[in-house]
Amino acid sequence: MSKQKYLDNLFEPILVINNKNEIIYYNHFFSTFSGLSPRKIKKIENVSSLLSSIDNKISLDQQIDKVRKDGGVSVSKEGLIKFLESEETFNCVLKVNQVDEDEVLICFNDLSIEKSIYDKYRKQVEELKVSYKQLVLADKLKSIGELSAGISHEISNPLTIASGNTEILEILLETQDDLNSKEDILEAITNIQSSLLRINKITLNMKKFVHEGVKSKQFVSVDKLIQSSVGLVSPSFERLGITLTCEHNSDISAYVDELAIEQVLVNLLKNALDSVENSNNSIKEVKVYTSLDTKNNSFSISIEDTGSGIKEEVVDLIFNPFFTTKELGEGTGMGLSLSSQIIEEHQGEISLVQNSDNGCIFSVVLPSAEISNYLELETRNSNLDDNETSKVLVIDEDYLNLNFYTTLNEQCGGSFLVSRSISKSLQLLESININKVIFGESLFSKDNVNSILAMEDDIEIYVYSETDNISEVDIRGIITLPLNKEDVLEKLEINLGVDDEV
Amino acid sequence: MSEGLNIKTSHEDDNLVVTFSGLIDEDSSFESIENKLNGNVIFDFEEVSLINSCGIREWVTFLESVDKGTILTYRNCRQIIIEQVNMVHGFIRDGARIESFYAPYYCEECDQEHKVHLNVADVKDGKAPEIKCPKCKTADLEFDAIEEQYFQFIK
Ligand SMILES: [Zn+2]
Numbered sequence: 310m311s312k313q314k315y316l317d318n319l320f321e322p323i324l325v326i327n328n329k330n331e332i333i334y335y336n337h338f339f340s341t342f343s344g345l346s347p348r349k350i351k352k353i354e355n356v357s358s359l360l361s362s363i364d365n366k367i368s369l370d371q372q373i374d375k376v377r378k379d380g381g382v383s384v385s386k387e388g389l390i391k392f393l394e395s396e397e398t399f400n401c402v403l404k405v406n407q408v409d410e411d412e413v414l415i416c417f418n419d420l421s422i423e424k425s426i427y428d429k430y431r432k433q434v435e436e437l438k439v440s441y442k443q444l445v446l447a448d449k450l451k452s453i454g455e456l457s458a459g460i461s462h463e464i465s466n467p468l469t470i471a472s473g474n475t476e477i478l479e480i481l482l483e484t485q486d487d488l489n490s491k492e493d494i495l496e497a498i499t500n501i502q503s504s505l506l507r508i509n510k511i512t513l514n515m516k517k518f519v520h521e522g523v524k525s526k527q528f529v530s531v532d533k534l535i536q537s538s539v540g541l542v543s544p545s546f547e548r549l550g551i552t553l554t555c556e557h558n559s560d561i562s563a564y565v566d567e568l569a570i571e572q573v574l575v576n577l578l579k580n581a582l583d584s585v586e587n588s589n590n591s592i593k594e595v596k597v598y599t600s601l602d603t604k605n606n607s608f609s610i611s612i613e614d615t616g617s618g619i620k621e622e623v624v625d626l627i628f629n630p631f632f633t634t635k636e637l638g639e640g641t642g643m644g645l646s647l648s649s650q651i652i653e654e655h656q657g658e659i660s661l662v663q664n665s666d667n668g669c670i671f672s673v674v675l676p677s678a679e680i681s682n683y684l685e686l687e688t689r690n691s692n693l694d695d696n697e698t699s700k701v702l703v704i705d706e707d708y709l710n711l712n713f714y715t716t717l718n719e720q721c722g723g724s725f726l727v728s729r730s731i732s733k734s735l736q737l738l739e740s741i742n743i744n745k746v747i748f749g750e751s752l753f754s755k756d757n758v759n760s761i762l763a764m765e766d767d768i769e770i771y772v773y774s775e776t777d778n779i780s781e782v783d784i785r786g787i788i789t790l791p792l793n794k795e796d797v798l799e800k801l802e803i804n805l806g807v808d809d810e811v
Numbered sequence: 812m813s814e815g816l817n818i819k820t821s822h823e824d825d826n827l828v829v830t831f832s833g834l835i836d837e838d839s840s841f842e843s844i845e846n847k848l849n850g851n852v853i854f855d856f857e858e859v860s861l862i863n864s865c866g867i868r869e870w871v872t873f874l875e876s877v878d879k880g881t882i883l884t885y886r887n888c889r890q891i892i893i894e895q896v897n898m899v900h901g902f903i904r905d906g907a908r909i910e911s912f913y914a915p916y917y918c919e920e921c922d923q924e925h926k927v928h929l930n931v932a933d934v935k936d937g938k939a940p941e942i943k944c945p946k947c948k949t950a951d952l953e954f955d956a957i958e959e960q961y962f963q964f965i966k
């Protein structure tokens with residue numbers, strides 16, 4: 310009996326029942342916890358009537374029967390219970406334990422607070438997600454607003470050309486007496502068409518930029534990313550007479566959420582523009598350039614301006630939310646903070662790498678496309694290497710093809726790793742066990758296949774239907790172009806079994 | 812506001828009376844009285860309907876902000892408060908005093924539960940004082956909890 314004194318000091322509710330299911334002991338805390346006074350507990354003839362399971366996840370009777378039959382311990386699921394006539398509910402896990410031949414111990418683990426805080430947390434996270442989405446959109450709209458003067462200028466130029474050419478057409482048609490005018494008419498039409506195309510391109514670019522897309526990563530050329538961001542800001546640069554130069558490096562590819570990275574670049578370019586515009590420095594120029602860091606498997610995009618730099622005392626604050634150097638009401642101060650959040654979501658880093666009276670350099674460092682893709686797969690499949698499904702490496706330079714496979718990963722839980730180069734592919738093979746390799750047309754060669762097989766000789770090789778010289782190597786299968794899901798999965802003999810929603 | 816915790820203050824002679832009502836939980840904020848208490852302060856829990864362990868965490872943090880020279884008295888502690896006081900060290904700070912509280916009683920004649928308002932001085936040797944049923948006025952009420960546990964805080 311003295312042992313029960315110990316139990317009375319516990320902050321965990323405990324009951325002991327006998328073979329007749331009568332409560333022969335409860336500790337002090339059980340009374341407090343259940344709200345049942347000793348008087349009420351005494352009236353309970355059978356422990357079966359003690360509590361009811363509201364969500365039917367807990368059956369105390371079954372647990373008791375089980376431990377009586379098999380011995381040992383029975384732990385219930387987490388479920389909602391209430392005691393006797395009480396209205397109060399508890400989220401509990403019940404543990405039933407055969408302590409000796411005729412006594413069974415019942416322990417209650419009350420998780421009500423955890424559950425309610427967890428629910429609250431989930432709700433707040435959802436709300437935060439919504440606010441974040443709104444913030445991202447607001448930032449984009451603000452950027453477009455600030456760039457609108459330049460953009461409208463960019464539209465009005467071709468509009469003037471187009472309307473001028475319609476006047477020419479009118480005159481030509483009124484006076485169509487000789488055949489010479491046919492050439493002039495064609496020229497005017499060409500001018501109108503190209504002007505309209507220019508306008509169309511600008512508006513499409515804007516529309517895409519503010520589009521609230523689903524967050525999804527794609528293989529994309531870094532050049533293309535820069536070009537579409539530059540396309541949005543360059544009219545504003547032209548209007549203010551500030552030079553904007555881009556250095557090209559068509560070799561770099563990224564695996565990113567294209568729109569999000571564009572938003573970051575537009576933010577950085579716009580800041581650079583503002584900084585140069587407000588500076589008295591005689592050189593007015595912004596440069597965008599990229600560089601590849603093969604050693605660290607990353608690349609960077611840098612934006613260099615000739616503005617007056619950022620004041621020493623605020624340098625540490627620039628990535629904070631709501632920080633702005635602009636007049637009240639001009640900027641939300643969210644640009645850099647959002648940008649750094651977006652880059653962090655890409656496992657990258659944004660930083661101010663140089664800052665002086667003669668300008669700044671902001672740099673965005675992102676992991677190489679192959680690494681990003683690998684990390685994403687790894688996160689999704691938790692432990693990729695232990696995973697049962699076949700792991701397929703796609704070595705292809707074609708962005709459309711690569712994105713086909715990453716979409717398969719996303720939609721059907723596939724395990725496609727993709728790469729745009731042989732050297733990167735060999736690196737991936739070093740760290741992960743690959744079963745199959747698909748070669749794109751441009752990267753297929755006997756040497757390339759052999760270098761892959763030299764790493765792992767039982768890898769199965771696949772090529773596309775349009776590939777030449779396939780007779781030189783041992784091919785496991787030929788995949789039909791253009792790519793389609795059924796064909797690819799069938800040829801690779803992969804069963805993802807997620808076709809039920811089709 | 813019906814949800815959450817409400818805090819009102821009033822004066823009673825030389826004492827500042829702080830009345831709490833509603834829930835003391837993880838969302839409770841004691842900001843309105845933090846660093847504002849001194850002298851003789853009475854906490855009144857008459858209207859408190861719920862307190863959970865997260866609320867106690869907030870409460871303990873709040874108590875730490877109260878000036879050490881402040882003399883604290885707890886009044887009208889509900890059964891849930893007493894249960895928490897018995898469980899969590901720090902709900903009542905050293906030197907503070909509980910003046911009055913509620914205790915559960917039961918009348919067998921009327922088959923009715925009563926929450927009886929008691930002064931700490933009424934409890935002797937850890938035994939619940941004898942109370943006549945306020946309804947039938949004849950039967951003796953039976954204490955409806957475990958005395959040894961319920962009166963732990965009176966020591
Ligand atoms: Zn009575």
